[in-house]
Amino acid sequence: MAKAGVLGAGSWGTALALLLDKNGHDVTVWSIDQAEVEMLDREREHKSKLPGVKLPQTMKFTNEIQEAITDQDFMVLAVPSPFTRATAKKMAPFVKEGQKIVNVAKGIEESTLMTLSEQIEQEIPQADVAVLSGPSHAEEVGRCLPTTCVVGARTKETAEYLQKMFMNEVFRVYTSPDILGIELGGSLKNVIALAAGIADGLGYGDNTKAALITRGIAEIARLGVKMGGKIESFTGLTGIGDLIVTCASVHSRNRKAGYLIGQGRTMQQAMDEVQMVVEGVYSTKAAVKLAQKYEVQMPIIEQVNAVLFEGKSAAEAVKELMLRDGKTEHSDLPWEA
Numbered sequence: 001m002a003k004a005g006v007l008g009a010g011s012w013g014t015a016l017a018l019l020l021d022k023n024g025h026d027v028t029v030w031s032i033d034q035a036e037v038e039m040l041d042r043e044r045e046h047k048s049k050l051p052g053v054k055l056p057q058t059m060k061f062t063n064e065i066q067e068a069i070t071d072q073d074f075m076v077l078a079v080p081s082p083f084t085r086a087t088a089k090k091m092a093p094f095v096k097e098g099q100k101i102v103n104v105a106k107g108i109e110e111s112t113l114m115t116l117s118e119q120i121e122q123e124i125p126q127a128d129v130a131v132l133s134g135p136s137h138a139e140e141v142g143r144c145l146p147t148t149c150v151v152g153a154r155t156k157e158t159a160e161y162l163q164k165m166f167m168n169e170v171f172r173v174y175t176s177p178d179i180l181g182i183e184l185g186g187s188l189k190n191v192i193a194l195a196a197g198i199a200d201g202l203g204y205g206d207n208t209k210a211a212l213i214t215r216g217i218a219e220i221a222r223l224g225v226k227m228g229g230k231i232e233s234f235t236g237l238t239g240i241g242d243l244i245v246t247c248a249s250v251h252s253r254n255r256k257a258g259y260l261i262g263q264g265r266t267m268q269q270a271m272d273e274v275q276m277v278v279e280g281v282y283s284t285k286a287a288v289k290l291a292q293k294y295e296v297q298m299p300i301i302e303q304v305n306a307v308l309f310e311g312k313s314a315a316e317a318v319k320e321l322m323l324r325d326g327k328t329e330h331s332d333l334p335w336e337a
């Protein structure tokens, strides 16, 4: 059994901390928010972010960041992406050479276009940084519903070590060397899920949802492969798998925010109503910049950007997508054998 520090006590940090506790590990959860730490310690439930999921006495909660780092065998970084760099900076003085940090947040830094693992490696160069991603809503992991994820790491040893730490009869973990592909799939699918939510909010149907998922993964893979990610990650759990669950699930924060926007709320009103991080909002501008930098077409993501940040109506955005020039579905398929 290992000692694990979990940084960030939102819905995902809390659900993963519980999973690790159930696997018999000694778990310490850090939150920046003293009131959240006291509430978790007292109530043994995160009533606003993971209601109905009881947290055992064996889980420890702290406001002191070094308690979740010093002497831990590995750390799980679960703060929303806008706080990843700042949290990594705070962690850095306490992290030992080669200590493992597995990032579970999904985002891209807009100002630098860096992935989260790149930011963490920049702030904590002595750490062994890995990622965990896949179709995995906290609400279902908290209730022990069968779930699959992928650990991406620089070495097979680290990937297999973390696989063992997380895996159990309801949480199956695969390994992969493609950290970049995993992270790009995880962050860009949130933007497409906003679009899927907008379509739901406008009252569109399953045909529209299927189109967004299929053409959405085409956009994500087009950019991701050009950036160096592997096609297998985009056709696997961390790509199409995560995109399907986020576009379809009642638990998705991104889909919910999109739904509210489709119903007429502003982006800010939708984010306030969801009350948990809506990562797609932060990733949209970064995605548009990446599309420009790598010269790839990302029409759905461009329209989400226009709706969120340029005041375009959602209905107008859909019409524009539908009336783009007619195209062939697979541009590299020849007409003759």
Ligand SMILES: NC(=O)C1=CN([C@@H]2O[C@H](COP(=O)(O)OP(=O)(O)OC[C@H]3O[C@@H](n4cnc5c(N)ncnc54)[C@H](O)[C@@H]3O)[C@@H](O)[C@H]2O)C=CC1
Pocket (backbone or CB within 6 Å): 008, 009, 010, 011, 012, 013, 031, 032, 033, 036, 049, 078, 079, 080, 081, 083, 087, 104, 105, 106, 107, 136, 137, 138, 139, 275, 276, 277, 279
């Ligand atoms: N909730 C889910 O089902 C899943 C979430 N994720 C990803 O995990 C990340 C976290 O998501 P959630 O837990 O859902 O978010 P959340 O909104 O539930 O969590 C927010 C938590 O972050 C921490 N926090 C708030 N302000 C902070 C600050 N300034 N500095 C450091 N920590 C701060 C607090 O502990 C707070 O409770 C996101 O990137 C999300 O995309 C990934 C898979 C599943």
Ligand SMILES: O=C(CO)COP(=O)(O)O
Pocket (backbone or CB within 6 Å): 106, 134, 135, 136, 137, 190, 193, 242, 245, 246, 251, 252, 253, 254, 255, 277, 278, 279
């Ligand atoms: O990444 C997730 C599920 O795999 C969570 O997505 P939401 O943030 O949209 O809830």
